[in-house]
Amino acid sequence: MIHAEETAIATMPRGSIEYFVNDDPIGYSIKHYGGWAEAEIRLLNALVREGDVVVDAGANIGTHTLALARRVGVTGRVIAFEPQAKVFELLKRNLASNGILHGEAIHAALGSxxxxxxxxxxxYGAHTNIGAVCMRAATGSGEGRLVRMxxxxxxxxxxxxxxxxxxxxMGAAVIAGGVDTIKRARPVVFVECDSDGEAADILAAMPRDGYVLFVVRTAAFDxxxxxxxxxxxxxxxxxxxxxFLPEVDAxxxxxxxxxxxxxxxxxxxxxxxxxxxxxxYGDRTSHDRDPLALRKALEDLEAQNRDDIARLSFRIASLEWQLRQAEYGTTPSVALLEERIRAMEGSTSWRITAPVRALKLLLNRRRR
Structure with missing residues (x-):
């Protein structure tokens, strides 16, 4: 059962939607921007037409389902699968509240x-990413929630x-369970994917004859x-x-x-x-994923701060030597050295060059 305080209702470009208020990022985006993954929805809407049949595997609360249902119209059909019971309940509510009679919500996962x-x-009432819940093979041990596949x-x-x-x-598994449909109906196939390993599995499962492959990037912020x-x-x-676009569409x-x-x-x-x-998420510049640009930036930063790094390196070596002497009973005392180290760590130079020292350590490890 969904508790009233767990959800809220927002207006979106294609109607209203009920969402989990503490869901992040989908709920957060709906609350603050009035939508989620709008760039991706634009792409999918551009690939379907009135009267088309669409399968939405992993529909969540229905952001894509509602948009695609509006796009294909009453002569079309959208079949939406969602395995989480509470999320499925919101999906059904959202279809009903928007008068989508040609959208079918199915409480099940899709697989091979x-x-x-x-x-x-x-x-569902806590701060969480509801869309990141992963399915796994049922072992019969009673662990977790079971759902039909x-x-x-x-x-x-x-x-x-x-x-x-x-x-x-589970994208590869979903495709594996739809190979006959793909070969017969020749649909456009769009699969969320963010890793090399997942991509390899998807490419192995997908019957690619007559298809053209693209990687799609869609901005999270619209x-x-x-x-x-x-x-x-x-x-x-x-x-x-x-x-995967059929050749005629590509x-x-x-x-x-x-x-x-x-x-x-x-x-x-x-x-x-x-x-x-x-x-x-977390990248700050267009070069954050470019190894050559990152290495050049690191080298430039090292050059700019070489004097400070050299001085601090000498100071560290000196303090380490004195500390070893102090541990064997010679002066200065350990307490005095610890005080000097704390003073050095609190200095402006130390703080400014901290990122450089960390990056230099990383670079040295990569060069080994």
Missing amino acids: EPGEVAFDEPS ETIDGRELEACRLLKIDAEG EQNHKRNQDNVFGLAHETGLL MAPPTDLPGVTLIRCHTLDDVAEALRTTPR
């Missing part, structure tokens, strides 16, 4: 074969235009957000996914959508490079 999976249920092929869909997958590491709030708490952060992919970058890839190495150089 029918069965059950388990997950650790979060505290279906396959896409098990639905025997006659048509499918878009398969959107956000399954927290400058065109519904509330026109320009206080960017996400910084340069981008989400990433793999987009001839003219959408390339002018705000906050969206498509990177054409041929091999896993191409994908890995695109993922590794994507700005993530």
